[in-house]
Amino acid sequence: MDISIVAKRSGVPASTLRYYEEKGLIRSVGRKGLRRLFAADILERLALIALGRVAGFSLDEISSILGGGDNPNIDREMLITKATELDRTIQKLTDMRDGLQHAAACTAPSHLECPRFRRLMGLAASGAIKGQPSNKRVKQSL
Amino acid sequence: MDISIVAKRSGVPASTLRYYEEKGLIRSVGRKGLRRLFAADILERLALIALGRVAGFSLDEISSILGGGDNPNIDREMLITKATELDRTIQKLTDMRDGLQHAAACTAPSHLECPRFRRLMGLAASGAIKGQPSNKRVKQSL
DNA sequence: ACTCAACCTAAAGTTAGCTTTAAGTTGCAT
DNA sequence: ATGCAACTTAAAGCTAACTTTAGGTTGAGT
Known part of the structure; x- marks a missing residue:
């Protein structure tokens, strides 16, 4: 998925998606030229991040909770x-x-x-x- | 009262008191040389401000609510x-x-x-x- | 082939509510 | 009279979570 698709489907602005990637909260799976490509499960990840934010976690906290891998395994x-x-x-x-x-x-x-x-x-x-x-x-x- | 006395009694740091005065949230009643002097009712004012903060008002909101005068008259x-x-x-x-x-x-x-x-x-x-x-x-x- | 909207990066800007710093002044205790 | 802790100001710095800007690149539609 292109970043604009992710933005539209998740409601998270493209600038924020880039910011999240830079912070290590999410990752893109490749590029098409310069353009990022995201896997489908990014939407789930973003929902988890949104949940964490609402619960009062900082982005850094969320980052350490979710980890870098695919399997969140929340404590x-x-x-x-x-x-x-x-x-x-x-x-x-x-x-x-x-x-x-x-x-x-x-x-x-x-x-x-x-x-x-x-x-x-x-x-x-x-x-x-x-x-x-x-x-x-x-x-x-x- | 000297600023340090107000700080001690209210728990609000001197730097914050100066900041509040600059913003127009509180006022000092005079100077002793360069040093600010505060009236006794400053403590009540600070308590009101603290209350507003806890209730979720911004400093600007609190400022317009409390007004410049002595009689708060809260809506x-x-x-x-x-x-x-x-x-x-x-x-x-x-x-x-x-x-x-x-x-x-x-x-x-x-x-x-x-x-x-x-x-x-x-x-x-x-x-x-x-x-x-x-x-x-x-x-x-x- | 050409256009151009949409993408890219790095860096700076934003907001709120303070705090810190740098440089200077002064009340008060000795 | 002197020393110095505590005050003063203006301006810069801090944090979080982004957004905006400036300048550059490119995939895709015509």
């Missing part, structure tokens, strides 16, 4: 770790959402006088609800 | 909007978390053979679970 423990991490994020965002909803409905003359809003401020300021600090090294598999 | 409708946005993000992350948990427990020989995992891949690839900005955050560098 299950890492999935658990990521799920747990996501869970923490969800809790925080939920707190935040509830706090915002309350603040919107609150009858206090100013938000600064609403105890709940103030509590939220305090939490944010103290870093207690600061998002996922995931910088965990993902194990190099394969 | 309640905007809080609702943001809460709704957060809610969508939460839904997506929840789907993601459940999918990851399943994939971790799944007995299929390869993840690529697990229908649920594949569904997740498809969703991610189609952009159906691409998050709004609040999901996005990077702190800690180096």
Whole structure:
């Protein structure tokens, strides 16, 4: 497949595909003149990459997870770790959402006088609800 | 208060305080020689800013929300909007978390053979679970 | 054969939110 | 009066994940 076909089918721009290849996330199987040719399974690979991105992995993490070969063989423990991490994020965002909803409905003359809003401020300021600090090294598999 | 005092009490680095002032997010009330002096209410302002950041607002958004004056007067409708946005993000992350948990427990020989995992891949690839900005955050560098 | 849209590469630019650096100034303790 | 830690500014640097640009090449349709 030509790069434009891959771009069209995957929704990933050609420039990004070239960038991913340069980073080692994907590979092309040959050239037709200068032009890259991709195998059909590139689409699956791109879907995996998209999944990883949505789950909160960096491209470098995804790269080490998927490895260079054809058989991804994803570490299950890492999935658990990521799920747990996501869970923490969800809790925080939920707190935040509830706090915002309350603040919107609150009858206090100013938000600064609403105890709940103030509590939220305090939490944010103290870093207690600061998002996922995931910088965990993902194990190099394969 | 001296900038170092504000930094210590708020947890916000002096460099960031200067940056915030430059952006118009906060103001100092005067100078002692070259050195900035901050009023006591700066701490409350910083807490509000922290709250906004955690809620997923950009600094520019926070700036226009809080305004230049002393009385924040936060728009309640905007809080609702943001809460709704957060809610969508939460839904997506929840789907993601459940999918990851399943994939971790799944007995299929390869993840690529697990229908649920594949569904997740498809969703991610189609952009159906691409998050709004609040999901996005990077702190800690180096 | 000729045209040209689509491809190619390398490098620079983008965005956000800061941090770091370099060079200079100064309040305060001794 | 002196030393120096802590402040000051402007500008450059950093990270991630791309995108854009500039200049060059080419496969394929007419």
